[in-house]
Amino acid sequence: MAVNIVNVNNLKKSYGTNIVLQGLNFQAREGEVIGVIGKNGAGKSTFLEILMTIKQYDAGTVVVLDENIKSLSTSQLESVRKQISVVLQPTQFYKNLKVEELLKLFKGYYKSTIDIKQIISDFKLEPHRKKYFDKLSGGWKQIVSLAIAFLSEPKLLILDEPTTGLDPHMRNILWSYITDYNKRTGGTVILTTHNMDEIELYCDKVMLINNGVNEIFDTTENILTSGYKSINEFYLTKVSI
Numbered sequence: 001m002a003v004n005i006v007n008v009n010n011l012k013k014s015y016g017t018n019i020v021l022q023g024l025n026f027q028a029r030e031g032e033v034i035g036v037i038g039k040n041g042a043g044k045s046t047f048l049e050i051l052m053t054i055k056q057y058d059a060g061t062v063v064v065l066d067e068n069i070k071s072l073s074t075s076q077l078e079s080v081r082k083q084i085s086v087v088l089q090p091t092q093f094y095k096n097l098k099v100e101e102l103l104k105l106f107k108g109y110y111k112s113t114i115d116i117k118q119i120i121s122d123f124k125l126e127p128h129r130k131k132y133f134d135k136l137s138g139g140w141k142q143i144v145s146l147a148i149a150f151l152s153e154p155k156l157l158i159l160d161e162p163t164t165g166l167d168p169h170m171r172n173i174l175w176s177y178i179t180d181y182n183k184r185t186g187g188t189v190i191l192t193t194h195n196m197d198e199i200e201l202y203c204d205k206v207m208l209i210n211n212g213v214n215e216i217f218d219t220t221e222n223i224l225t226s227g228y229k230s231i232n233e234f235y236l237t238k239v240s241i
């Protein structure tokens with residue numbers, strides 16, 4: 001029986017008078033790769049940040065790894081967070097550290113058994129390992145942030161637009177890594193992307209956020225067999241500008 005990793009019911013979130021989420025329902029089971037889509041400003045990042053336990057919400061229930069995150073003590077929250085890895089939209093952190101130093105730092109922090117040499121090779125970081133993080137290009141910063149996220153071997157990986165800014169090779173490398181991590185560890189992945197081909201190729205399920213609700217939440221297979229030629233066509237049909 002598949003275990004529920006995330007269970008969200010009737011989630012509501014406003015910023016002042018801007019109602020962003022108005023009754024969102026969502027579940028992620030162990031081992032699923034789920035893509036969250038929707039137009040700019042639809043509330044995708046807001047939703048992911050709530051799952052990451054870094055953003056407050058107004059109403060509804062959010063259960064992450066069997067804990068209702070609204071009613072947790074600080075130490076319970078820490079124990080949930082330990083099992084989650086997150087990558088936010090392109091970051092400018094870690095200014096004074098070199099790539100290899102950063103990876104070592106996080107390896108120690110997570111008490112990870114992953115081999116740094118292996119991760120440097122997997123993510124093609126060899127030419128960059130002695131460079132300062134803040135001197136890297138945007139795409140390489142993104143790759144380093146992703147490599148760090150995998151170091152903790154998380155149960156749940158939450159990625160906000162992980163492939164934005166990556167060239168086609170790096171995009172492929174990242175997706176192979178995600179797919180491999182998912183197969184090897186049974187880890188669950190929830191991510192946002194504006195690239196509908198990625199959803200079609202790599203995600204088991206897709207949630208479309210439209211007008212603050214999960215307008216569609218289904219397997220990519222069901223969507224494609226229901227008459228859409230592609231997920232891109234599905235998106236363009238369902239969402240108006």
Ligand SMILES: Nc1ncnc2c1ncn2[C@@H]1O[C@H](COP(=O)(O)OP(=O)(O)OP(=O)(O)O)[C@@H](O)[C@H]1O
Nearest residue numbers: 015018020038039040041042043044045046047192
């Ligand atoms: N901290 C904040 N304070 C006030 N309003 C916010 C805040 N964060 C997001 N918003 C607003 O909430 C809405 C949803 O934003 P969010 O970033 O969640 O959308 P998104 O679907 O991730 O968009 P994009 O595809 O452009 O990244 C937008 O109208 C945005 O302006």
